[in-house]
Amino acid sequence: MTIRTRFAPSPTGFLHIGSLRTALYAYVLAKHSGGDFILRIEDTDQKREVEGALQSLQDVLHKFGLQWDEFYIQSARHQTGIYQQAAEKLVKDGHAFYCQCPARNAQSDGYSTLMRDPCRDLGLTKGAIKLRVPDNETISYHDFAHRKEISWSSNQVYDATLLKSDTFPTYALAAMVDDLDMKVTHILRGHDWLPSTPIHLLVLRYLGGEQPQIGHLTDILSSTTGKKLSKRRDSVFCEQYLEQGYLPEAILNFVALLGWAPKDNRELYTLPELVEHFDAQGFQDANPRFFLDKLNWFNGQYLRRKSDAELLPLVRPLVPNSVNDELLLQIIPLVKTRITLLSEFKNLAEFFFTEPKPSSFTPEDLAYLKMAYEILTTCDWTKEGIESNLVSQVKDHGWKNTPFFAALRLAVTGKPVSPPLTESMLILGRDLILERLQKVL
RNA sequence: GGCCCCAUCGUCUAGCCCGGUCUAGGACGACAGGUUUUCAUCCUGUUAACUUGGGUUCGAAUCCCAAUGGGGUCACCA
Numbered sequence: 097m098t099i100r101t102r103f104a105p106s107p108t109g110f111l112h113i114g115s116l117r118t119a120l121y122a123y124v125l126a127k128h129s130g131g132d133f134i135l136r137i138e139d140t141d142q143k144r145e146v147e148g149a150l151q152s153l154q155d156v157l158h159k160f161g162l163q164w165d166e167f168y169i170q171s172a173r174h175q176t177g178i179y180q181q182a183a184e185k186l187v188k189d190g191h192a193f194y195c196q197c198p199a200r201n202a203q204s205d206g207y208s209t210l211m212r213d214p215c216r217d218l219g220l221t222k223g224a225i226k227l228r229v230p231d232n233e234t235i236s237y238h239d240f241a242h243r244k245e246i247s248w249s250s251n252q253v254y255d256a257t258l259l260k261s262d263t264f265p266t267y268a269l270a271a272m273v274d275d276l277d278m279k280v281t282h283i284l285r286g287h288d289w290l291p292s293t294p295i296h297l298l299v300l301r302y303l304g305g306e307q308p309q310i311g312h313l314t315d316i317l318s319s320t321t322g323k324k325l326s327k328r329r330d331s332v333f334c335e336q337y338l339e340q341g342y343l344p345e346a347i348l349n350f351v352a353l354l355g356w357a358p359k360d361n362r363e364l365y366t367l368p369e370l371v372e373h374f375d376a377q378g379f380q381d382a383n384p385r386f387f388l389d390k391l392n393w394f395n396g397q398y399l400r401r402k403s404d405a406e407l408l409p410l411v412r413p414l415v416p417n418s419v420n421d422e423l424l425l426q427i428i429p430l431v432k433t434r435i436t437l438l439s440e441f442k443n444l445a446e447f448f449f450t451e452p453k454p455s456s457f458t459p460e461d462l463a464y465l466k467m468a469y470e471i472l473t474t475c476d477w478t479k480e481g482i483e484s485n486l487v488s489q490v491k492d493h494g495w496k497n498t499p500f501f502a503a504l505r506l507a508v509t510g511k512p513v514s515p516p517l518t519e520s521m522l523i524l525g526r527d528l529i530l531e532r533l534q535k536v537l
Numbered sequence: 538g539g540c541c542c543c544a545u546c547g548u549c550u551a552g553c554c555c556g557g558u559c560u561a562g563g564a565c566g567a568c569a570g571g572u573u574u575u576c577a578u579c580c581u582g583u584u585a586a587c588u589u590g591g592g593u594u595c596g597a598a599u600c601c602c603a604a605u606g607g608g609g610u611c612a613c614c615a
Binding site for chain 1: 538539540541542543544547548549550551552554562563564565566573574575576577578579607608609610611612613614615
C-alpha cells in the first residue's frame with residue numbers, strides 16, 4: 097500500500113514547534129514506505145489569515161528538509177465549488193440540513209450543551225449547512241497512533257457546522273472532503289482534534305469512499321506550566337529556535353523523540369535515518385514536556401559533527417565582514433567544541449576580531465605579563481616554542497602555571513575563559529599579541 | 538461540569554500488546570573522578586522511577602476494575 101499523508105496548516109503566523117513535529121511524523125511515515133507527503137494550506141477562514149505566513153511556512157519547512165510532493169490550497173479549491181457541492185449532497189442524502197440560527201461563538205465559560213440544532217427538522221432550503229448527527233449510535237475508530245479503539249456515543253456529538261453562511265467550508269467539511277479527494281491514507285494530527293473526531297468520522301462515512309486511517313499525536317506540554325505550550329509564556333515557534341542558534345537537524349531530532357521512540361532507544365537520527373527507521377508502533381500515548389536540556393545536547397552533537405567547512409557559512413553572519421574565510425577556518429575548530437548554540441560563536445570568537453576591553457591587573461599579573469612579553473618577542477612562533485619557553489620561565493621564577501596563564505589569557509583575549517591560548521595566539525600573530533601586551537604594561 | 542485521552546527515574550523513554558529472564562535498561566540533566574596551563578569536548582562512575590487501592594494468577598511494571606492525579610476539548614477557528 098502506498099501511504100499518503102498530509103500536513104495541513106493554517107497560514108496564521110509562524111510555524112509552531114508542535115506543528116513541525118506533526119509535519120515531520122507525517123513526512124517520515126509516508127517516506128518510510130516510499131509514499132507521498134502532501135502540503136495543504138487550510139485557509140478557509142479568511143479573517144485569521146496573516147500576510148506573508150504562507151511564504152514563511154514554506155521557507156521554514158524547506159529549512160528542515162521536509163519537501164512535499166503535492167501542494168494544495170483550500171481557498172483555491174473552494175472556488176471550484178467542491179465543498180459546497182459536497183455539503184449539498186449531504187443535505188440531499190439526509191445527513192445534513194440548512195440552518196439559519198445566528199452563529200454561536202465559543203462560550204465564554206467554554207461549555208456548550210446544545211447537541212441538537214433547532215433547525216435540523218425545519219426543512220429550510222438555504223443558510224449554513226450542519227451535520228445531522230444520528231441518535232443512539234456508537235461512533236468508533238481505531239487510532240493508529242494510540243493503537244487502540246476509541247468510541248463515543250453519538251448523543252454526545254453536536255450538529256456541527258459544515259458550510260458557513262458565507263459558503264466557505266469549516267474544517268470538518270473541507271479537511272474531510274480533501275483527505276478523501278486526495279486519497280490520504282493516514283490522517284495524522286494533534287491531540288486537540290481528538291474530541292471532534294466523531295464529527296469527522298460521520299462526515300467521512302457520509303461522503304463515502306476509501307476511508308483514511310486516523311492517528312492522534314500527543315500534546316507537547318510546557319516545562320513550566322505543564323499545560324499545552326502557549327505563545328505567551330513559551331517559545332513555541334520554530335523561527336524563534338532557529339534565530340537563537342539551534343540547528344534545524346537538532347530541532348528536528350529533538351522533536352522527533354518527543355512523542356515517538358524506537359525500540360532500541362537510539363537517540364541520534366538525521367532526517368533520512370528517521371525515514372529509514374520510522375515505525376508507527378513507536379508513537380507515545382502520554383504527553384511529553386518540552387525541556388530544553390536535551391535539545392541543547394542535540395545541538396552540541398550536530399555542531400561537532402559538522403566539518404569546519406560546513407560550519408563556515410553558518411558562522412559567517414556572526415562575524416564582521418572583513419574577516420576572511422581563511423582566518424575563520426582557523427578559528428572554527430577552536431570554538432566549535434565550546435559552544436552549545438551557534439549564536440555563542442560571536443561572543444567566544446570576538447577577541448580574534450576586536451581589541452579586548454581593558455582589564456585590571458595586579459602587580460603580580462604585570463610581572464607575569466612583562467616576562468611573557470619578553471619571551472614572546474623572541475621565542476620560536478610555534479606551539480612548541482611558545483609553550484616550552486613560557487613554562488620554563490615560569491618555573492625559573494618560582495611561579496605557578498595557573499595564575500600566570502590566567503593573566504596572559506586575560507591580556508590577550510580580555511576574558512577569563514577562552515579557546516586554547518597558544519593556538520589563539522598563533523592565529524592572532526606575534527605582532528598583534530605583543531601590541532596587546534604592550535597596551536596593558 | 539459533560540465527553541475523550543493519559544499515568545515507569547527531575548526530563549525524554551525501553552520494557553507493557555505475547556505476565557516469570559525487571560534486585561526495571563538507555564539517554565539528557567545533576568553530582569563525583571580522569572584528561573586539559575582556562576572553559577569546553579572526550580572518558581569513567583554515582584544519583585534517581587513502575588500514582589494508589591482492589592482484583593485475576595503459583596507469579597503483575599506488564600491483564601481487569603476503581604480511585605486519584607495530569608492533559609485536551611465543548612465556535613458559522615483551525
